[in-house]
Amino acid sequence: MRFKKVFATIGLVSAAALALTGCTSGSPSDSKDGGSSSDSKNPWTVAESVSLDGSPTFDAMKKRDKVIIGVKEDQPNLGYFDNVTQERSGFDVDIARWIAASLGFDENKIEYKAIASANREQAIKNGDIDYYVGTYSINDKRKNDVDFAGPYFVTGQGLLVKKGSPDYQSLEELNGKTVCSATGSTPIQNIKENFPKIKTQEFDLYSACVENLKNGQVDAVTTDQAILIGYAAQDPDNLMVTTGPLLTKEEYGIGLPKGDDVLRAHMNKTLTDGGDIWTKIFEKNLGGSGITVDQPKVNAY
Amino acid sequence: MDVIFGNLDLWGTAIQNTLIVFVGGGVFALILGIIIGAMRVSPVPIARGVGMVYVNIIRNTPLTLVFFFFVLGYPALGLPRLSPMVLGIIAIGIYTATYVAEVLRAGINTVPVGQAEAARAIGLPFGQVMTLVVLPQAFRSVVPPMMSVFIALLKNTTIAAGFSVSELAALRATVNDSAGRPGSPMEVLLLVALVFVVLVLLLSAVQHRLEKKWRIVR
Numbered sequence: 001m002r003f004k005k006v007f008a009t010i011g012l013v014s015a016a017a018l019a020l021t022g023c024t025s026g027s028p029s030d031s032k033d034g035g036s037s038s039d040s041k042n043p044w045t046v047a048e049s050v051s052l053d054g055s056p057t058f059d060a061m062k063k064r065d066k067v068i069i070g071v072k073e074d075q076p077n078l079g080y081f082d083n084v085t086q087e088r089s090g091f092d093v094d095i096a097r098w099i100a101a102s103l104g105f106d107e108n109k110i111e112y113k114a115i116a117s118a119n120r121e122q123a124i125k126n127g128d129i130d131y132y133v134g135t136y137s138i139n140d141k142r143k144n145d146v147d148f149a150g151p152y153f154v155t156g157q158g159l160l161v162k163k164g165s166p167d168y169q170s171l172e173e174l175n176g177k178t179v180c181s182a183t184g185s186t187p188i189q190n191i192k193e194n195f196p197k198i199k200t201q202e203f204d205l206y207s208a209c210v211e212n213l214k215n216g217q218v219d220a221v222t223t224d225q226a227i228l229i230g231y232a233a234q235d236p237d238n239l240m241v242t243t244g245p246l247l248t249k250e251e252y253g254i255g256l257p258k259g260d261d262v263l264r265a266h267m268n269k270t271l272t273d274g275g276d277i278w279t280k281i282f283e284k285n286l287g288g289s290g291i292t293v294d295q296p297k298v299n300a301y
Numbered sequence: 302m303d304v305i306f307g308n309l310d311l312w313g314t315a316i317q318n319t320l321i322v323f324v325g326g327g328v329f330a331l332i333l334g335i336i337i338g339a340m341r342v343s344p345v346p347i348a349r350g351v352g353m354v355y356v357n358i359i360r361n362t363p364l365t366l367v368f369f370f371f372v373l374g375y376p377a378l379g380l381p382r383l384s385p386m387v388l389g390i391i392a393i394g395i396y397t398a399t400y401v402a403e404v405l406r407a408g409i410n411t412v413p414v415g416q417a418e419a420a421r422a423i424g425l426p427f428g429q430v431m432t433l434v435v436l437p438q439a440f441r442s443v444v445p446p447m448m449s450v451f452i453a454l455l456k457n458t459t460i461a462a463g464f465s466v467s468e469l470a471a472l473r474a475t476v477n478d479s480a481g482r483p484g485s486p487m488e489v490l491l492l493v494a495l496v497f498v499v500l501v502l503l504l505s506a507v508q509h510r511l512e513k514k515w516r517i518v519r
Contacts, residue, residue, distance in 0.1 A: 117477070117478065118473055118474050118478075121477075121485065121486070122486065139480035141479075141480045141483075145485065182474070183463065183471050183474045183475075184467070184471050184472070184473070184474030184475030184478050186479055186480075189475060189479055201385060201465045202465045202471070203464065204463045208373065211373065215377050216376075217376045217382075
């Protein structure tokens with residue numbers, strides 16, 4: 001009996017270790033019509049002979065004949081890298097491709113770099129990447145270091161729970177329970193400061209939180225609803241996103257080097273003019289989740 | 302400067318948690334390490350075997366995996382719930398104990414055999430031979446390497462940041478992710494590095510004092 005438990009634990013730990021190192025056996029299914037991104041016709045077209053005068057970032061891209069985009073790769077249906085098929089998929093990734101196409105770069109001229117949340121500003125400042133698309137919330141503090149095109153998506157703090165849990169409508173209902181999120185993230189800070197009765201756990205990766213949710217260590221995982229929807233879609237038999245109102249408002253933007261107003265204006269124009277393309281990208285990646293969202297109006301500050 | 306004064310509350314908790322993990326893990330490692338070290342030189346073959354297996358298994362496991370096992374694996378056993386902080390202290394203590402044991406064993410080997418033989422000759426049992434004669438002399442000769450182990454332990458506490466202990470290494474993420482908090486991740490990283498330099502200097506000073514105080518006259 002004891003032995004069984006020990007073996008189960010060893011199994012679980014190795015599974016968690018594998019999950020965290022990205023060797024996941026399961027991957028978000030491409031159940032949506034269109035199948036994998038390679039054989040479906042992209043809704044955007046690659047622009048010809050683009051010229052942007054006065055954009056140092058664009059000049060650098062042209063010179064190397066390649067665009068380098070910062071992305072996430074651990075967020076199913078948003079920014080995801082499938083180790084098995086070696087393909088990138090998700091809403092954010094498609095937005096990144098669309099922007100690259102508007103600048104005249106086809107898929108074979110894109111280099112992706114996975115950059116963790118905490119290193120985004122530095123990577124843009126260093127010029128490691130040309131722009132960043134990956135659940136990047138626009139806020140004034142970040143505007144000191146980088147500029148944002150967009151927003152291209154609006155979401156907010158939501159809750160992911162086990163199937164069969166109560167459908168929490170507010171954080172107060174979680175008093176005495178344990179909630180998990182990414183280390184130091186805004187939702188965790190919000191709970192620590194305003195809901196002292198809720199116990200918190202923080203891990204570097206959401207996958208660890210989701211793992212702990214499944215084995216009953218935590219009662220809920222909280223972060224931007226868009227990210228949670230991706231996880232719920234991966235395991236709809238065990239997980240669900242609560243239907244309560246969003247607790248905060250987050251606007252996702254495209255991060256680019258500060259002061260490159262020409263490039264920012266180009267991106268904003270692309271987003272504004274391409275409403276149909278945005279809708280198609282959304283349908284393809286998040287349409288199956290049952291939420292309906294309209295494209296937000298860009299803020300050309 | 303804003304990055305310090307604008308986040309004073311965070312720095313306080315972060316340094317406090319780092320020190321809790323360090324002191325907790327250190328005391329745990331020292332006690333366990335002395336027991337294991339003694340086991341490895343004991344006259345009982347089973348104790349020697351257990352000590353050897355323990356040291357070789359744990360010392361060859363990356364610390365991150367040890368953390369994994371405790372912080373993510375232990376809860377699945379269905380035993381009473383412990384906080385990530387406690388689990389982290391246990392993980393880092395168990396890991397560091399192997400190094401303490403090995404350093405101590407090296408120290409025990411520096412004590413002349415005649416000392417232990419003389420202690421046996423006057424009828425002391427193994428426990429007293431260790432605690433009264435051998436270990437006090439062994440401790441004195443291993444102050445520098447033992448302090449190195451503790452400096453490594455101090456720096457290893459940063460791994461706990463990834464396992465739900467909000468200590469110094471987790472500070473960067475907190476400051477970075479919050480619109481209302483001043484400071485950039487780079488500033489935080491440099492300051493965190495500075496705090497560690499100060500803490501290590503303190504430990505070095507302690508080492509220096511102990512070395513002077515416990516000089517063995519041979």
